[in-house]
Amino acid sequence: MDDRERQKEAAAKAAAAWVRDEMTVGLGTGSTAYYFIQEAGAMVRAGIRLRAVVTSEATGKLAASFHIPVIPPEEAQTVDLAVDGVDAVDTDFCAVKGGGGALLREKIVAWKAKQVIWIMDESKPVKNLAGFPLPVEVLPFAASWAADAVKELGGNAVCRQRDGKSFFTDNGNRILDVVFPKERDSRLAAEAVRQIPGVLETGFFDRMCSRILIGTTGGVRELVNPNKEKAPLQG
Numbered sequence: 001m002d003d004r005e006r007q008k009e010a011a012a013k014a015a016a017a018w019v020r021d022e023m024t025v026g027l028g029t030g031s032t033a034y035y036f037i038q039e040a041g042a043m044v045r046a047g048i049r050l051r052a053v054v055t056s057e058a059t060g061k062l063a064a065s066f067h068i069p070v071i072p073p074e075e076a077q078t079v080d081l082a083v084d085g086v087d088a089v090d091t092d093f094c095a096v097k098g099g100g101g102a103l104l105r106e107k108i109v110a111w112k113a114k115q116v117i118w119i120m121d122e123s124k125p126v127k128n129l130a131g132f133p134l135p136v137e138v139l140p141f142a143a144s145w146a147a148d149a150v151k152e153l154g155g156n157a158v159c160r161q162r163d164g165k166s167f168f169t170d171n172g173n174r175i176l177d178v179v180f181p182k183e184r185d186s187r188l189a190a191e192a193v194r195q196i197p198g199v200l201e202t203g204f205f206d207r208m209c210s211r212i213l214i215g216t217t218g219g220v221r222e223l224v225n226p227n228k229e230k231a232p233l234q235g
């Protein structure tokens with residue numbers, strides 16, 4: 001395992017310390033969330049009763065492989081704790097997500113969750129998200145017109161491909177990877193893109209976390225979001 005993987009795993013283990021018996025947990029998507037799902041699986045094996053709402057088909061399969069009971073959103077009155085990775089996070093607790101194409105369900109689960117922990121290796125924190133590619137989920141019918149509209153807003157949008165084929169999300173939608181010039185405010189740019197008809201959600205997560213756990217070579221660094229109504233869990 002290389003350093004970066006060790007950092008992801010360490011952050012995920014630190015997040016697992018916030019899991020309590022009988023919680024409904026929101027499970028994120030991606031290579032960092034993987035370690036948390038693995039950890040949650042070990043807790044279930046040890047006797048902790050958890051239920052999970054998952055943010056992608058891939059995470060659902062992974063959770064099932066670790067014997068974590070998965071329930072659909074309509075069976076979850078609440079989500080006690082959501083744990084997910086990010087593509088980048090700035091010093092104001094805003095993140096860009098959607099590198100794995102799961103941003104829509106990830107945002108719904110983060111919005112519903114009482115507590116949100118973002119876990120990451122030390123490559124993810126950035127000073128500022130300006131110029132960072134923003135994934136945007138869009139209805140296939142609207143994809144090319146929405147890409148044109150992004151250009152009219154001063155950005156550039158490319159419809160995501162994977163392995164030489166059109167990429168579709170678990171919801172049957174397309175992803176536009178949008179870039180604006182560095183001098184554009186990333187929050188305002190994301191808000192403008194969100195207004196385009198056919199755009200379902202952007203990967204700009206505006207301070208939607210309670211805390212951030214960063215695996216580093218010197219241990220796990222914890223940042224608590226002071227602005228969030230999702231009051232951080234007490235230890």
Ligand code: 5RP
Pocket residue numbers: 028029030031032033084085086087096097098099100101102103106
């Ligand atoms: C998926 C996501 C992921 O959380 C994000 O891409 C981070 O992934 P990884 O932990 O593999 O770097 O937003 O839609």
